[in-house]
Amino acid sequence: MTTASLTIQGQHLNYLRKLLLTADGKERAAYILCGRAVIDADPWDGQPHHKFISCEVISVPEDEIISSSAEHITWKTDSFVWALQAAQAKNLTAALVHSHPEGNDEFSTQDDTNEPDLIQLAQNRNGSDTQLLSVILTPDGNLVGRLWVSPQEVIPLRMIRVVGDSIRLHYPNRGLGVSPPAFQRQALAFGEALNQDLSMLRVGVIGCGGTGSAIAMLLPKMGIRNIALFDRDIVEDTNLNRLHGARQPDADAMTPKIEAVARSLVELGLGVRVKTYQAWIGEAECRDALKSCDVVFCCTDDHAGRLMLNRFAYYYATPVFDMGLAIEVSQGETPNFQALDGRVTVLAPAPGHACLLCREVINPVIARDEALKRTNPAEYERRKAEAYVIGEGNPSPAVVLFTTEVAIMAMQEFVHRLQGFRGEDGSTAHRVRKFHLMSDRKPAATPNPNCPVCGSVGVQWWGRGDVVPFLNQVE
Structure with missing residues (x-):
């Protein structure tokens, strides 16, 4: 039916x-x-x-x-x-x-x-x-x-x-549900309605690394029952220190990250239903699951995936909570932090809210190179050798303390938009936490009028849903 x-x-x-x-x-x-x-x-x-x-x-x-x-x-x-x-x-x-x-x-x-x-x-x-x-x-x-x-x-x-700036749900018998024992103390803080809302939602997590696995582990503990995990990578020794739910045998067996995380979610015994997709989020096989989600958490570190989700949030009016962590250290025997910034940006069709392109979070050139590497690895290597594409370089620093706190920042923003615990003006479209300075900042940004996503040029596509080609992107 x-x-x-x-x-x-x-x-x-x-x-x-x-x-x-x-x-x-x-x-x-x-x-x-x-x-x-x-x-x-x-x-x-x-x-x-x-x-x-x-x-x-x-x-x-x-x-x-x-x-x-x-x-x-x-x-x-x-x-x-x-x-x-x-x-x-x-x-x-x-x-x-x-x-x-x-x-x-x-x-x-x-x-x-x-x-x-x-x-x-x-x-x-x-x-x-x-x-x-x-x-x-x-x-x-x-x-x-x-x-x-x-x-x-x-x-x-x-x-x-x-x-919009908040998320409000309307469905039959809302407010009449009774929280299971595991969530009764949460109901004392937020009320029964939030627990019921959370149980009704379908939530997607894009990327199951340090931040994504932390989000995934928090979702069922908040009462989310329907979760979709998207990630094509495997567990490796180098991410065991921050990938929640992964174990050494997973790295030895090169277990897909989504399987390690899904196993841990099911083992919680909270009645969660997890669907897994070992693919890049832009692949056609992910579309039905992605479109089924009421809320999406973007924890991927690739620009091409963010570029696609940036459009998706506006075409489907689906809130996308995009996260990032930037760690820059000085060279030397004892590194000093030059930047230790966690970021949460909420994407949704709302007048005056800038998208990831207008906030310069996404680099279109890097996104182009990532797409080439994914679709034509040989050509990518040829252009890389000729300096036409940006190479991978050295791995970025990553620390579980900060990847996990960025996930908590995103979850707090998500819960506020559902329940409003910060008050009427408590929603923040773009928050940067400078961990080393112990301060939060809310950098402003104005949509470019010619932006095809959030500007006056793009408004005509807000809420259009399915179009051909998908999201008006060349396939």
Whole structure:
């Protein structure tokens, strides 16, 4: 059976609240044009899944409203037909959103009567495979939705996510769950709702080295049950000092990192379901699992992988917590730290937030060279010999104390965005911790207007989901 969910960009929800929750207490309506991620098989339940993502909000003009009260709204279909036309032209899916000012978070009998006619109209105009989303917004901020596949078939939305400076989840029976014994003391600090939210999420970890393995070990201890691990490397002697979950026999047997980490997660006995992918994150075999994730932690040290995830966060409105650790020491018998910087950057479609390219975290030239090495090793070596590509050089310093603390920084930002324990303005899109100076900094950055990801040029792609080629990148 196909399941469905919806992600709404935070800026879009703010606009919807202004349009629909009016002072007169009457119902109002609007449309959302949505991109879509088609997942052939969800890694954790095996079912096909359609994830819709908000791209654009369209208001219903006041002069089209025929009548409205606290319990109903009736309007002309002219704007609906226009929304269908726009959706078809942009290869998007239309969603109808209306308010229930009295707080009822269930579809009314009138909704059940009217919406089959609307999906029939949509299919008559745009084709028999056209789908229609319907969403209710209540004054307390609750969201409930369903997907009309035909006038006779409707699918309740499994989840509605709101993604921006915070992450808010809406799903059936939220807040009614009871924490397992292992997480009851966490509930005393954060409340039962956070534990339930964490248990519902699908989380991806890209890179299972020092930082990624630390993230992976923290996830089930926080209550995350559905985890996907992506890494193509094996355990070696040189990373045993910081790769959580790995043992000497793993290095001797050249065990894939994902297997060593997954084994440790399962052995915790906390009911975690781990899926593993021994491949570079940009490979086609990783896409269904990646698109299935509600949140992604990027712990890879390659620029090409970051370049892809940088776009992914905006196209799929999926929060990506990107991490890095820079250690620079002076030469000499006793090295001195010149830099000992841990970084956490949160990527999500939000106005004014700069992406990794605009923050100069990614070097496109190095990303190009990494892609060449991966796809054509012989040509890479030839160009390297002729100094056309950047060589590997000496290995960078790495210390488990700091890789693990960067992971904790990212987890704290993640939990705050779900629960808000730092207060209303506590979210930080870019934090740098200078361990040797005992200080945190929040370097500002302005999106380049011509940036194809976060600038005004790239905004048209926020929430577009599946496009060909994938993420508009040359394959």
